[in-house]
Amino acid sequence: MRSLLEELYHGNLCPDEKVISSDPDYRQISRKTSEAIEAWKKRHSEEEFEELEALLDLYAQTHGMELASSFTYGFRLGAGIMVEVLTRKD
Incomplete structure (x- = not known):
C-alpha cells in the first residue's frame, strides 16, 4: 500500500x-x-420543478464550497496542533 x-x-x-x-x-x-x-x-409543473432543481444545484455548489473550507480549516488546525505537539511549544 x-x-x-x-x-x-x-x-x-x-x-x-x-x-x-x-x-x-x-x-x-x-x-x-x-x-x-x-x-x-x-x-408542480415541469417548469416549477426545473426552478427547484436549479435552486438545489446552487445550494449544492455553495454547500460543496463550505465543505471544502471546513476540510481545509480542519486540516490546518490538525497540522498546527501536531506542530505544537512535536515542537513542544506552549
Missing part, C-alpha cells in the same frame, strides 16, 4: 467522494429528502 503522500501525489485522495455520514439519522433524512423532492415534482 502506498503512503498517504504517494496517494495524494497520484490524485487518489478524494475525501469528498469517500466521506459518508455515520450519523444514525443520515439515511432516514436522506430518504425523506428524496421523497419530498419527488412529491414536489408530482404537485
